[in-house]
Every structure is written in structure tokens, then in C-alpha cells.
Amino acid sequence: MDKTLIIQFFLPLFCAISFFMAPLNGKKCKIFSLVASLCYLLATVNLLNSLDSFATLNILSRIELDNFFGLTYTFGLDGLSGILILLNALLLVIVVTATWNFETDKYRLYYFSIFSLVWAVNSSLLSINLFAFYIFWEVMLIPLFLLIGVFGGANRKYASYKFFIYTAAGSILMLAAMLYMSAMNFQINGSYDLTPEVISGLNLTFSGFFSPQSLVFWAFCIAFFIKVPVFPFHSWLPDAHVEAPTAGSIILAGVLLKLGIYGLLRFVIPLYPDAVVEYQQFIMILGAMGIVYGALTALAQDDIKKVVAFSSISHMGYIVAGVFALNRTSINGSIFQMISHGLTTGGLFVAVHCLYIRRQTKLINQYGGIAKVMPLFSIFFFLMILGSMAVPLTNGFVGEFLIIFGVYEVDKVIGFICASGVILGPVYLLTLFQKTMLGPITIEENKSLKDLGRMEIVPFAILGFFIIFYGIYPSALTDFYEKLIPSIVENNYIKQLYVVLK
């Protein structure tokens, strides 16, 4: 195997395990994890540099396990997964610096969970083989379950169980579909292996809802939809976010949700073109509904983290609508929006953390007029809100603009609904900002809050820099994956032409 790959792949795992090996106390844990996360970021950049090209899938290593059902264990990377891995590494650094002042007596378990979570997610991004992807997909639920269940808020048991079982239930459907296709592959080719090439080679037939391709498509889709989350399957997200500690929230929103979209882009859209074209409009409507629903429910919430959670649902609605528009521009925008959402929502959660550390509460009515006593914080908080509202010159705008552009080209009405998110976004975000930051200070304790400390500025500065930089110069990001997009949708274009010609 490639040396860069070995380092990059196993580093977080080693760090995670080492937390239990060495008897580190709190301070040493923190410093070690900071150093480790920075090293991991460097290793990831190194790995990306060593790739030949971003437009095609670079197979980095391939282990054949012939005796074990003929499976192969393939590691591969291209522009799409490369960007996501980079985002994860960056968010790891952000998480470590942002929760520097998180008080607990179980530091080792905390950092173990964080590192193993990032390891599991990145491993599933690296795997091409569907079974390996599935294994890591399930594995990453466990550290998050630990994070929410051990370090969370008052209702954490309910939230962590709900999250785990809901997501796992969807994944079981995906496993069933995978086993079915693997058995089919065995009958045809003699091996149980399952990779995207194998699946497209299977030529599943499509003839209505109960045909093989359609059922497999829906099985995969429901698993990914629960993860993303798409509108009807979202009820685990608010509870999980409210009860999770900040690290859990940032990684959940910034990393895990993207995995659902990645799965859609890699394993669903290129491989089941008939089903995708058939159900395209229905799913775009679900996405559009998610945008409006997320925004409207965020308006009436009384807990800051719930507002951000529903804003996540709203943003992911954009991404889903963009992906299923099958339009090059909108898929470009969706991938960009994935990254920018990770950055801006991560920033919002860091801001919530700053408030929570000071006042131990996340209720909106406990705040008010904070901008007077914490001016630097209010600037950074406002910057994150600008990114979330998709104001031009921030990275949030690029993704939304491209998505609305593409969706409008495909279907005008759904384009209208998606664009209405432009109006609804500021409604709940500015209301949140006003109720917490502006106005007179009504609660006594708020008058003596201290502004940001040195360590707290670091994550804000990093995120703020990227938010503005990618807003001004989005080519820096789109260059990674732009050439990939045609290969994702070409099967669908052929099918669409076929449908139109019929």
C-alpha cells in the first residue's frame, strides 16, 4: 500500500486507541489531540497532493481476499471524496480547538470518540467496495452514540437511541439490497464482490415500482435519505443536535450528513438511471419541501441549537433538490454547498458552544443584548449567520445560486420554491440574531459575560477566512470536482433522452 495512504488512513485510529493506552490527564489529552489533528490535516493534504488527477477515480490500493467470498477491499479517491476528506480533517481541528474549554471528567473517552468517528467517516469515504463502505457506515454510528449518550444534555439517552436505531434501520434496507445484488453477481460472475462497476454491469431491470432496479434504488435511497436528512425522515436530527455536545454536533452536521449525499452521488445516481429519472421529480419536491419546512419550523423554536438543526434540514433540502435535478450546474452547486454548509453550520455550532460555556443554557429567552458585552463574538456570529443566509461574497451564496440556477433550468415551479428559501433564510436567522444579540440586556447575568478568549478565536478565524475566501473565489474549490460531474450524470442523460424520444 501507498505510504501516504497508510499514514492518512491509520493516524486517527492510532490516536483514538492511544487515548486509552496512555494515562493522560485532561491538559495532556487536549494538547495531544490538537497536535494529532494538525498532523492529520497535513497528512490529508499530502495524500491529496499525491493523486494523479481529480477527475477520475484513483485506486490507491486493492486487497483481494479471494478465499473470503471473493471480496476485494479497494481504496480509492477522487475529487469528490477528496474534498470531503479534507473537510473532515479541517473540522477535526476546529472541533478540538473549539471545545478546548469543555469540562468533563472523561476526557479520554471524549477524544477517543471524536477521533474514531472521523476515522470511520474518512474510511467509508475512501472505500470503493460497497461492503467496506457499509461496514464503516455502521461503525461510525457507535462513537457518535457514545458522544451523545455520555456527554450530552438531559435527554441524551432518548436522543442517542433514537439516532442510532433510526439510522441503522435505514442501513438495514441498504444491506438487504446489497446482499441481493451480491448474490446476483455470484450467479453471473462467480464472486460476491460489489463495487460500482459491478452494479452497473448487473443491468437491473426497471419496469414499475416493484421491479428489481426500483426496489434496490429505494432501499439505497431511504438509507441515505435518513442520513441526509430529507424532509419526512428528519425527526432524529433536532433531538440529536440538542442533546449532543458541541463536538458531536459539529461532526454530525459537518461530516455525517454529507456522507448521505456522497452515497447518493456515488452509489445511486450513476448506477440506477431508469429509477432516478422516473422518481426525479418526486424527490426534488421532497427537497424543496424540506427547504420550506426547515425554515418555517426553525422560526418557532425556542432553543438555539434546534434553530440551527432545522436550518441544517433546510440547507440539505437545497442539496437534495440540486442533486436530483441531474443538471451539471446544480450538482456543481450541491457539492459546493456540502462543503460550505459544513463550514458555516460548524461555525454556528461553535458560536452556540461559546454561549453555552458561559451560561449553561441554550434557550433563546435567556439571552438578549449580548452584542453589547461580547462585541467580537457578535461579529463572528454574524459572519456565520451571513454565510448561512447565503449572502453573496460568502460561500453559502455560491452553492445556493448554482443550485437554484440548475433547478430552475429543469423545473420552474420547483425552482420558485427553492428560491423562496432566499426569503425564508434571513427570517429565522435574523430573528435568532436579534433575539439573542440585539436589543437591551434584560437578564442580570448577561451583563458580566466575558468576550472570546484566545483559543476561542481560532476556530472562528479559520472558518471565517474560508467562508469569505470561497465566496470570492469559488474556483479554488470547484476545480477539485468539476470534471467529475459529467461522469456522474451521463447515464441519466442517456436515459432521459430515451424517455423524451419515446
Place this chain on the structure above:
Amino acid sequence: MSSTYIKLLPFFPLLAFVINSCFLHTNAKIKLAGMISFLGTFISFILALLIFPDVLSSGELTVHLWRWANVSNYEIGVNFMLDELSIILLLMVTGIGSLITLFSIGYMADDERPGKFFSYLSLFIFSMVLLTIAENFLVLFFGWEGVGLCSYLLIGFWYTDVEKAKAGRKAFIANRIGDFGVLLGMIGLAVIFGSLSFTDFKTPSLNLILENKELLAISCGLIVLGVTGKSAQIPLFVWLPDAMAGPTPVSALIHAATMVTAGIFLLCRLSNIFIHVPMIMDVIAWIGGITAILAALIAITQRDIKKVLAYSTVSQLGYMMLACGVGAFSAGMFHVFTHAFFKGLLFLGAGAVIFSLHHEQDMFKMGGLKSKLPITFWTFMVALLAINGIPGFAGFFSKDEILWFTLNHERFGLPLYTIALLTSFLTAFYMSRLVFLVFFAKAKYHESSEHPIKDGPMYMMVPLIILAFFSFAVGYLGLPHFMSHDNSRMFQLFVQKVVSAPREAIYSTDTEHLLMVLTTLGILCSIWLAYFIYVTKEEEQLAKKLKFQLMTLWRASFNKFKIDEFYEIFFLKPIVVFSRFLVGFVEKYIIDGFIRALSIVVFNSGVFLKYKRPDTISGNVLYVIMGFSIIFVIVFSMFSTFK
């Protein structure tokens, strides 16, 4: 050389913003912060002046900065363009912007966070410059939203007052509704024409227009929605009066001189496309006309000096919309130009009055300031003559032009002309009322010795004087034909290189002259009427008696025709109620309820399988043995079959 200047144009205000926000944020040295902002804007003004000769001689200048994104099969770049239209707006924005920055140094003297104020001001100028020099629709949209954001920041500047913060939010959201329209309209145009560049929109292909008539109409309609948001027309004008919560220089800059004119600017940019959709043009004209007269009717009864000026702005913007709607884009642009000067002067003058009276804004508590504030008074008079349209001052030429082209409109000429004419009489009336109440009437304020009432510092007076001069002089750039043959309509012809020219007139020039004279007479009558009511018959309380007689009308006008309340009941409250319903009922019982029901079913289906775990050792051993035997039997049978 010019291309370097163009690239540097937005740089200096941005630099001023960065310096002010990073280094002078908490510092209270207002003069330093103010001068940095002033220099940022002024340098851009100088650069614009240097570029002007090039534009004059060679027309359009474009500059490409970097690639932004790939859309469909073409590329959107960050490109700047300076042509005749944008150089005018740029000079106006940077020029008036620097004057207002100078004024603010005097006005905001006792504020505790002046650095923050000037950093926002510089950011605003930066966004506006970006909007003006944009070569394609996307860069314009950057500036468009940027000014919306800055207006939010500046209106809600004194955010410790909840009402002011809410006013900022209202402005932003009303603008965002407009932005929804602009965004979709922009995308629609891109889909039709395959490009977002204004150079392509100046000469659109007729084939494409004929093929996509419906989409074009929808897109243009959406863009009009955006323009009504930014330029405060019906239905989205409600943010402008509330925006008076911000400091007065902010009102001068944003709402008189620059931001609200962005909408008209956009219409002029797209004029060559809009002329192919006559239905939308009619809509624009009617929106402009009705807004103009509605706002004028509200302005007649207001007490707050800034509110009168706010509604006056809405009304004048209605004029500009009307001009664009009837096809006289260059006339609209000319009125934008003159209006910037005299409205900016009016707002700054009002600011000077408010400053001198220590933040008193109710006109009925002022009076007799003619002798106390001489410079303010005389500059205010120049502005008054300009806005009333007295011949010789700037407003006369531009307003007259608009009235003339309205009359000559082929379908709705006469009704729109009547509306516009009535509006101009009303404008004269309420503006004169304002001046008479503030400067001429009997003094009603209390002057104390430690706060003497006198003209403000030099920082405030110099801009007033400069603006007064231009309010007088600028009109001569667009003289009608009969006054000067050589230099007639210089401004309009210059702009028409970019913008579509108006149609030929229906009526003769003699009619034009006659109407000019009649309108002037009518305006003089209105001024005299205001004088009669508010100054001469003051002791006899004529104003109060009239108010009593026309109580219902007066109340309708004073309460702004209850439009805000209408929006509140029919739009805002339902959304809030609906979202509460979603959270309390749909989310809790339907979506989450489904999951919880599922979990209860699964849980209870396992109940009958429960057994009591044995608590003795032997009980456990028994279960081990039972389990093992079962496994043994299964494995044994498997192996025997494999044999």
C-alpha cells in the same frame, strides 16, 4: 491605465472598511476613522474622474478579474465594466458619498462607536461601487445584496433599542423578497440568452426574444419585483419609512442618493430587453405613478421631519419608475442624478437641524430657525426650489422631462400624466410645509444656555454648500431644446448610448412649453397655499381647523393608509402562526409521532417473548445446557447432511 484604475475602484473603500473595522473598532477617535473612510471614498471619486475622459471618448471599458464559476456551458467571471451609464452613477455615488462621510464626522461626534459606523459606511460604498461597475448580472447581484446588508447594519446601528433593530431586520427582509425576484429573473434571462453579461443584454438577439416570450415576461416581472424592493415602490416600500431609525447621514446616503437608485439603474441596464415586453413596461409605469401619489398623500400629514423626507423619496422614486415605464429611461436616469443632489441635501440639512436642536425630530416643535441657522436655511431653500421644480433649479428640468414623456405615452398617457401632475403639486405643498414649519413659523422650542442653537461645525456645513451648488447647476446638463440648441439634453444623449431612447413625442413642442408654464404656476400656487396655512394664518389655527374638517382623510393619511398593519395581519402573523403550528402539531405528533408509534409497536411485540431471568446458579446452568444442546443438534444434523 484606465483598466488599472477600474480594478482599483472598489479597493479603496474596502481598505477603509478593513482598517476601520479591525483597528479602530473600539477606538473613539472619530476624526481619524472618519477621515480614513472619507479618503477611501474620495480616492475612488478621483479615480472615476480620471477614467471619465476615456469613457467619453471610447465608450465602454471592460476589465476581467478572475473566473468565478462555470454555469451551463459558459463561464461567469468577476468582471467590471464602465460605460456611459455606470460612469455617471459612479461619479454620483462616490462624490456624494464622500460629502456625506465628511458630514458624518460632525454629526456622529458624540457617538461611542464611531469606528464601527465609518467601517459600515465604507463597506456600503464598496458594495455600491461594485454594483455600479458590474459587467455581468452576478457581480451586480453581489453589490445589490451587499448594499442590502449594509443598510441592515446601518439602520440597526443603535441596536440596543429593539425597535431600531427590528427596523433593520424589516429592511433586510423586504429587500430579500425583492432579491428573490432578481435572482429568479436573472436566472431566467441567463437561460434565455445564454449569458449573464450586460454587454450581451445591450444588444439582445430578437430571435431568442421571440422564442421565449413567456419566460421573458416572467423574468422581467420578477426583476420588477426586485426593483420595487430595492427602490421602495409598491408593494415593498414599507421598509423605507422605518429605516429612518438609523442615523440621518445613513438616510442621506442610502435612501436618497445611492441604494434606492440601484433599482432604477438595473432597469436602465436592461432597458434594451424591457422594451420588448410592453406589458411589463406598463406595470412599471403604473406602479411608479401610484406609488408616487400614494407616498405624497401620506407625506402631507406627517410630523417627523425625516418621515416626510422618506415618503418624499418614495414619491420621487415613483417618478423615476414612471419614466422607465413609459420608455424614457434616460429621463429617469437624469432624475436619479438630480434627485441625488437635492434629496441628499435635504436629508443632510434635516440632519443639521436635528443636530442643532439636539435630536428633536418633530416639526411642530420647531420653527423660526431662519435666523438661527443661516447656512442650513439657505442651502435648504435651494433644495426646496430644486425639488419643487422651480425653473432654473435642477429638479425642474428632470421632472419636466418625465412629465412630458409620460403625456406622450401611447396607451396611458393622460391618466398617468394627471397622476404625475397632481403628485408634483402635492410635493410642492408638503415640502413647502416642511420648510415653513421648520424655518418660518413661530418658534416653539426651548433654547437653553448650555445648548445654544447655531449652525453645526464646518464638517457639516461644507457638504451642504457643495450640494446646494450642484442642486442648482446640475440641471443644466439636460436642458430642453428651446433653451439652448448646442448643449441641449447633453446628459440624456450621453446616457442613451447605452440605454434605449424614448419614442417620438405625440404632442407638439408648443404644447410642451404651455404645459411647462402651467405646471410652474400650479406649483407656485401650492407653495403659496402652504404658506397661507402654516405661516400667515398660524395664529388663527387654520391648520388645525382644516384638519378637523377633513378628519377621516387626515387620519387615513397620517396612519400611512394602514398598509403596515395590512401586511402584518395578512402576511406576517399567518407565517408565525403557521410555523408554530408546524412545530407544535405537525412535527410533534405527525412526523415524530409516526416514529414513536413505530417504536411502541416494536417494543410491545417483544413483550410476550420476555421471561424471568433465573437468579440461581443452577437455573443459569440449565439454560446454558439447553442452549448448547440445541446448537449441538443443529450442527450435528448439518454435518451429517454434508457427508
Place this chain on the structure above:
Amino acid sequence: MMEIYYYLAIFLFCLGLLGTLIKKDLISILLCVELMLSSVNLLFALFSKAIGVPDGQLQVFFVIIVAAAEAAIGLSLIITLFKKVKSGYSEDVLILSE
């Protein structure tokens, strides 16, 4: 002729099994476990003689050693348990229940 040892071993095993389930004395339960173990030991020796391969008889020695070690551990566990519950009867050992 050899079958009789086979039936003896099975009989001893069942005896031991029943004993572990029925007996109440902790040490008696341990004795019955040892009985099960030795019955299997007998089976090893028996099958080694029946097939003619000496490996089974070697295995017997291993089993004896392991049984001795296991008995030692079992007895010390019982003593520790006795110290905790102060009774040598299994019905008083309720640590496993709720």
C-alpha cells in the same frame, strides 16, 4: 465388550449433569463438575484403546492436570463467595438477580 465402559462414562456424565442442576451445596456442585470431567477423561482412554492410537491416553494426563488447576481455582472462588454471602448454599447466592 468395550461398550460397557462407554455406557459407564455416559452414566457418570449424566449423573454429574443432574448433580450440578439439583444440588444445593456449592462444593457438591463443584464435585459434580469434576465428575463430568472425569467421565470424559474415561471416554478419551476408551477410544484410544478402541482405535489403537496412543494420543487419547496422553490426553488423559493433560485433562488431569487441567482438572486439578481448575479445581483449585473453583475452590478459591467458592471461598471468596462464601466470605461475601456467608453461606455455602447456592440458593443464597443471589448476586445475579436484579
